[in-house]
Amino acid sequence: MRRGGITIASYDKKQQLYPSHIYFEGLNEAIIEELTIRFGQGNFELIPELQRELIDKNTYGYSEERKKLKEIIEKIYETNKDLEHFNSSEDVFYI
Numbered sequence: 212m213r214r215g216g217i218t219i220a221s222y223d224k225k226q227q228l229y230p231s232h233i234y235f236e237g238l239n240e241a242i243i244e245e246l247t248i249r250f251g252q253g254n255f256e257l258i259p260e261l262q263r264e265l266i267d268k269n270t271y272g273y274s275e276e277r278k279k280l281k282e283i284i285e286k287i288y289e290t291n292k293d294l295e296h297f298n299s300s301e302d303v304f305y306i
Contacts, residue, residue: 217242238283241276245304 218239220230248271255261271277281300288300297303 215239237273237276238280240273241280244271244273244277245280247271 216239217235219234221232221234222229223231251261284300284303287303288297291297291303
């Protein structure tokens with residue numbers, strides 16, 4: 212078993228080269244994409260080449276996975292907001 216980010220890969224004992232199962236891959240990619248978006252909002256405009264490329268693409272990947280991630284984050288926030296653990300759903304994402 213190996214872990215990368217929150218992704219967990221299990222390996223068949225006979226075949227160690229490629230994973231037999233990968234878990235949480237979509238969720239992992241959604242988190243990475245959301246981090247990229249947040250980083251880009253504050254930094255990509257400082258690099259003209261990146262800014263032009265983003266204007267051309269104007270889209271990010273893993274939209275379904277990011278939608279599911281936002282649902283999970285919102286559910287955690289709604290469940291815990293009365294306990295004052297989080298001031299917003301964004302606080303959940305920061306953790």
